[in-house]
Amino acid sequence: MKDKIFSVLQRVGRSFMLPIAILPVAGLLLGIGSSFTNATTIETYGLTSLLGNGTILHALLVIMNKVGSAVFDNLPLIFAVGVAIGMAKKEKEVSALSAVIAYFVMNTAINAMLTITGQILENGEIAESVLEGTITSVCGIQSLQMGVFGGIIVGLGVAALHNRFYRIQLPNALSFFGGTRFVPIISTIVYMFVGILMYFVWPVVQNGIYALGGLVTGSGYVGTLIFGLIKRALIPFGLHHVFYMPFWQTAVGGTMEVAGQMVQGGQNIFFAQLADSANVAHFSADATRYFSGEFIFMIFGLPGAALAMYHCAKPEKKKAAGGLLLSAALACMATGITEPLEFSFLFVAPALFVVQVILAGTAYMIAHILNIAVGLTFSGGLLDFFLFGILQGNEKTSWMRVIPVGILYFFLYYFIFKFMIKKFDFKTPGREDDDVETKLYTKADVNARKEAQNDGVASEDAMSEAITKGLGGKKNISDVDCCATRLRCTVHDAAKVSDSILKATGASGVVHKGNGVQVIYGPNVTVIKSNLEDYLEKAPNTYAEAENAEAENAPAQKEAEPAQETKEQKVVDTITVCSPMSGLAADLSTAPDEAFAEKMMGDGAVVTPEDPYVRAPEDGEVAFVFDTKHAIGFVTDSGVSLLIHVGIDTVKLNGEGFEALVESGQTVKKGDPMLKLDLEYLKTHAPSVTSPVLCTELEENQRIRLLTDGPVKAGDPLFAIEILA
Numbered sequence: 001m002k003d004k005i006f007s008v009l010q011r012v013g014r015s016f017m018l019p020i021a022i023l024p025v026a027g028l029l030l031g032i033g034s035s036f037t038n039a040t041t042i043e044t045y046g047l048t049s050l051l052g053n054g055t056i057l058h059a060l061l062v063i064m065n066k067v068g069s070a071v072f073d074n075l076p077l078i079f080a081v082g083v084a085i086g087m088a089k090k091e092k093e094v095s096a097l098s099a100v101i102a103y104f105v106m107n108t109a110i111n112a113m114l115t116i117t118g119q120i121l122e123n124g125e126i127a128e129s130v131l132e133g134t135i136t137s138v139c140g141i142q143s144l145q146m147g148v149f150g151g152i153i154v155g156l157g158v159a160a161l162h163n164r165f166y167r168i169q170l171p172n173a174l175s176f177f178g179g180t181r182f183v184p185i186i187s188t189i190v191y192m193f194v195g196i197l198m199y200f201v202w203p204v205v206q207n208g209i210y211a212l213g214g215l216v217t218g219s220g221y222v223g224t225l226i227f228g229l230i231k232r233a234l235i236p237f238g239l240h241h242v243f244y245m246p247f248w249q250t251a252v253g254g255t256m257e258v259a260g261q262m263v264q265g266g267q268n269i270f271f272a273q274l275a276d277s278a279n280v281a282h283f284s285a286d287a288t289r290y291f292s293g294e295f296i297f298m299i300f301g302l303p304g305a306a307l308a309m310y311h312c313a314k315p316e317k318k319k320a321a322g323g324l325l326l327s328a329a330l331a332c333m334a335t336g337i338t339e340p341l342e343f344s345f346l347f348v349a350p351a352l353f354v355v356q357v358i359l360a361g362t363a364y365m366i367a368h369i370l371n372i373a374v375g376l377t378f379s380g381g382l383l384d385f386f387l388f389g390i391l392q393g394n395e396k397t398s399w400m401r402v403i404p405v406g407i408l409y410f411f412l413y414y415f416i417f418k419f420m421i422k423k424f425d426f427k428t429p430g431r432e433d434d435d436v437e438t439k440l441y442t443k444a445d446v447n448a449r450k451e452a453q454n455d456g457v458a459s460e461d462a463m464s465e466a467i468t469k470g471l472g473g474k475k476n477i478s479d480v481d482c483c484a485t486r487l488r489c490t491v492h493d494a495a496k497v498s499d500s501i502l503k504a505t506g507a508s509g510v511v512h513k514g515n516g517v518q519v520i521y522g523p524n525v526t527v528i529k530s531n532l533e534d535y536l537e538k539a540p541n542t543y544a545e546a547e548n549a550e551a552e553n554a555p556a557q558k559e560a561e562p563a564q565e566t567k568e569q570k571v572v573d574t575i576t577v578c579s580p581m582s583g584l585a586a587d588l589s590t591a592p593d594e595a596f597a598e599k600m601m602g603d604g605a606v607v608t609p610e611d612p613y614v615r616a617p618e619d620g621e622v623a624f625v626f627d628t629k630h631a632i633g634f635v636t637d638s639g640v641s642l643l644i645h646v647g648i649d650t651v652k653l654n655g656e657g658f659e660a661l662v663e664s665g666q667t668v669k670k671g672d673p674m675l676k677l678d679l680e681y682l683k684t685h686a687p688s689v690t691s692p693v694l695c696t697e698l699e700e701n702q703r704i705r706l707l708t709d710g711p712v713k714a715g716d717p718l719f720a721i722e723i724l725a
Contacts, residue, residue, distance in 0.1 A: 015086025015155065015481075019078045022071060026377070028387065030068025033061045034274045065275065072271050075249065076151035077103055077139060083155025088162050089479055094180040095162040101184050102191040103154045107143040109195025114142065117199075134206065136262075144202050147264050148249040149209075157194065158187050209251045217254050217286060221365050224289045228364030232357045235342060247290045254287060266290040270375035274388070282396050283373035292372045293364030294380025295389070297413075298336045300406030301359060303329040304413035305352075306341055312421040313430020320652075321430025336379025343509045343520050349426035355416055363409065370401045462624075463528070464535035466505045471517065472496025473544035474536055478515070482529040487519040496543060569701075569724040576707070577604075577636075578618060578670070579718040580644050580693060582611035585708040592688045593648045602643060602694035603704040605719045607712060609691060614644060614675035615714045616668040617693075623665075625674075629658035632674055640721065641697045646677065648688040657681040671715055695721060 036042070037058060042051050051057050071078070077100070084099035085092045114120040119130050120142050126135050136145040146153070162183045170178040177185060219226070231244050246265075247253035253266035259276040263269050269287035273280045285292070306329040313321040328340035345352045374389035374397050389399030421428055471477050471491055479490040487507075491497060492515065499510045502519050511518040521528055579585060584607065591597040591606050616634070623633035623641070630650040634642040646658070659676040662668060682689050695704065701724045707717040 012083075012087070012156070015083045015159075018086050019075070019082030019151075022078065026068045026071035028068070028377070029064040030072070030271055030274060032387065032391075033063075033065030033068060034277050037061045037065060069271075069275050072268060074139065075268070076146065076148050079148045079151030079249075080154040080158075081151075083152055084158045084162070086481065087156060087159030088166075091162070091166050091180050094166060094183050095159055098162060098184040098187040099154055099158045102158050102187040102194075103151065104139070104141070105188050106150070106154060106191040106195040106198065107138045107141045109192050110143045110199050111141050113196060113199035114144075134203065144198065145206070145262075145264070146198070146202060147251065148245070149205075150198075153194070153198075154191065157190065158183075161186055161190060206251075210255070221368055224293075224368040225361055225365040227290060228293060229357055229361035232360040235339070244290065253290055256284060256287065267375070270373070270388075274375065274392070277392065277396065280396065282371070282398070283375065283392070285368055285371045285373040285398075288373045288375055289364060289368040291376050291380065292374050293360070293367035294336060294376065295374055295385050295402050296363040296367060296406050296409050297356075297360045298338060298380040299333050299382060299385065299402075301363065301409040301413045302332050302338055302341050302356075304410035305345075305356070305417045306332075308414045308417035308421065309345065309428045309430065312418060312428060317430040317432070324429055332381075334381050334383065336376070336381035336384065338379075339520060340508070345426070345428050346509065348428060349421070349424070351424070352417060352420060352426065352428075355420070359409065359412060359416075363405075366405055367402070370398065370405070372398045372401050374399050374402065461531050461535050463505050464532045465539070466501060467519070467528075467532055468535065468539055469544045470498045470501030470505065471544075472498075473542050474539045475541050475543050477536065480529060480532055480536070482525045487521060487525050487529055487532070489517045489519070491515050491517055498544075571722045572725040573723040575638060575640060575721040575723070576717050577640060577642065577693070577695065577719055577721065578715050579607055579708070579712045580614050580617040580634075580674070580714060581607045581609040581691060581712075582714045583607050583609040583712065585706075585710060585712040585718055586690075587706055587709065588692065588694075588704075590690075591648070591692055592690055593692075596645075596648075596692045596694075602696040603698055604642075604692060604694040605704075605706055605708075606690050606692050607718070609646070609677065609679065609689060611714065612677045612679055613673045613714070614646060614677065616670055616672045616674055617642065617644075617715075617718070618670050619668070621665065621667050622662045622674065625660050625662065625664055627655070628653065629655045629660045629675065632662075634674075640695060643694045643696050644674075644691065645694070646675065646689070646691045647682055647686045648690060650682065650686045653682075653685055657685065693718060701725070 036047070036051050042048055049055075051061065080099045080103045081096050084095040088095035111120065114135065115122075119127050119135065121127060124142065126142070134145055135142060137143075138150075144150075165182050165186055166180050168178055168182050169175070170182070217223075227244075227247065234243055248267040249265040251264040253264070254269065255262060255264050256269045256272075257263070258269065258272040259279070261272070263272045266287040266289070269284055273283050273287075306325040310318065310322050310325050325341075325344070328344060331337050332341050342353065342356060374385060376384040376388060385399070385402070389397045389402070392399075394400045420426065421431070425431075467487070468474055468477070471489055472493060473496070476491050476493055476496045477489060478492055481488050494512060494515050494517070497510075497512070497517055502510050505519075507519045507521055509520045511520070586606050586608075588599060588603060588605055589597050596606075614632070618636040618638070618640075620634055620636040623635050625632050628650075630647065630653065631643060631645045634644060636642070650657070657678040659678075660674075661676060662672075662674045668674065679689065698704070698721070703722050703724065705720045705722055707719050712718060
């Protein structure tokens, strides 16, 4: 039951990301529009001639302000559509239309009930006996003040109806109304009754929400601390969106009258005050306490942790660790996306994450104590800090107090992280025991490209194929979506998921909870998700269980094989594979990379090149050339699939030092040049130029025997594939 609840909450949390994603744009328009139409700001900076009343820029800024306000004013409807899209499994556009219809139907039904009972008069005015703030205008319809909860109720309900009925088959006479056409029909009927029900139920719920909001507001600084601790602790589970949203968008986060209107939720209160900033002396720190503290640890604190991890890295790994940590720190400071940094130590040193939760939680409380009232749209990065802190003026936001506190937090993070990393020898970036290739290539890469060239049926997206395999195959995948940094999937059988395969696709970590799987990729996850969905449309509907199990159990199976049986097998045929490079040949076990040395991606040999050309080892076809040009998939005319991987960790060079002389699908003859190498550059910038030459599709009755150990010329025999009987 707990796992099912987590899975549902995970889907709800990710469905919030679509409507939340519009807030930065709306906030940007509102922030700029409000800042530069404020008479005080215009006079302070001497911009009257440029931005004063009657100028073109002033008119444009007023429009921007109105447009930004419109988004925040209509968030319930936006949430209704966004949640319906996020929760729908297929035909998402139908769920979106149904959600719009259901939202208007529900509020119209509520309006009718309010009119019938006399709470709304015939002229449209609200009766005097009605409690102030309980009735509001929703897209021109007088209805109960439900806030984004109303939108979420519609979004979740419509999505459930959609997933249940979008494939329904009706009798022949009614078949036109079957399938997706049935969804808006059933949504209209259901939400007419939901509206009637809400008339009776919502006032009770509303009273409870107001009471909870009063409790939270009344808890003062301690409540802010508890909020901050819980929100940051939920980051690894992806449930923080579910937690903080009511505080930002509903009466749970407090209520306040702004410009004559009752506003609910911390974020809504801030932006309502921003739109009316000319009449606000100082923005409410009680409203912004749910996010102002983020600027302290996102802009200052976590970058201090990144510097500590860099200084603790091994000397030979500092360069690689530095690049990784610098990019993650910059992303954190600029955009407020903390996952790349947090996940760099979460899985290898959970104790450091506990420290992060405590420090971050106290930052929320300190900002509240210091009356800091800097708003945000999505996360506490420099852009929001500039727009909603600096631009609004220190008198309204007290933004200058963030800087000394932030500097203190920078040193707190730095010294605590540095002490704990060294004291407990945590394996943070740059302190790993072994080198790990950023991306591992398997026979799935070769197969995907080869099949695509042959018949166009298989996907050319080898990464999506590998992700599908890691998730247990298409048949094991129930749902796919993403948030800002994570690919969020629901699977039928969590036992079929392979973390090693998923991490080989470039993931920085994998989180499991029941049937929910979150694969952390970073800000480019939306592209990964889109490609995966396209791939799943035409991928075979099968499990990958057998193949995954075989790959993971292969070493054990080999150890379990009786030595006597191997000796009794006879070699009935031999296929010779020639070297694609001139240089020094050696056994694959000598490869300076654990993944290659342990034959995780296939068996073969290594060649340390002394000549700048990689040549076709046999007559055959170039299955694919990787975008980074460091590896080639090759299929000989005799049917042997090879992977020629030039150097170790050379994928990180992004093509520098390589010149591709062939294209995917090109037919070549033995000895034809396929790559030209800048060996001096590669020796300087790569950990090693030792190059694995792998047979990626060995059968059970096949084994590799090294033919050359030492100097070898391109075209000379390198290893033999022995076929046993």
